[in-house]
Amino acid sequence: MQYLRIQDPWNSIPPGSDICLPYEIVRSARRSLSVQITADGKLVLRLPYSVSDQEALDFALRHRRWIVNHYRKISARGERCLQSEGEEIKDVKEKLRPVLIRRVNFYADKMGVTYGKISIRDQKTRWGSCSAAGNLNFNWRLALLPEELSDYVIVHELAHRIEMNHSPRFWKQVEYVLPDYRLRRKRLREYVF
Secondary structure (H helix, E strand, O other), X not given: OEEEEEEOOOOOOOOOOEEEEEEEEEEEOOOOOEEEEOOOOXXXXXXXXXXXXXXXXXXXXXXXXXXXXXXXXXXXXXXXXXXXXXXXXXXXXXXXXXXXXXHHHHXXXXXXXXXXXXXXXXXXXXXXXXXXXXXXXXXXXHHHOOHHHHHHHHHHHHHOOOOOOOOHHHHHHHHHHOOOHHHXXXXXXXXXX
16 A cells, blocks of 8 residues: 655644555546545546556656545544554554654653553554553554654653553653654644544
């Protein structure tokens, strides 16, 4: 599965806060190009045989307002792309694991905390969680985020190793490591499952 990253066409959110859509190119004996967002959030580019992949992607980026509008409508209805535990998600999880381990170790050392095991799951409403035993669970969709936002999720969960709540003391722990955590938190809210 290939992905197309589309920046916010209205510049209503900070740079880097963009949408990453799986896409498919379908060629046929048609004369024109078209874009479609399927019910599961996939972008389908329909084009004539004579049009190259790059021309199709350029066409999609020129129509990014339409794409983002329709993608957000589908997301608002609670439909998600890449819903199944198919090969694509397993591949993403395998690639994410070493990155997560490296980043978690970096921030755990910086914060002076320990943790149990790291799990990568298909969480429906959370980017991450921390159990009372110190086990860390992360959503596989972290792989689709910019690094600064996935780092925020990691630091947030590691801060629970010090404060198992969201008290002012908890947020001080997060702020100590990421002084701009409020901006990162706000940007993270722009991403949909």
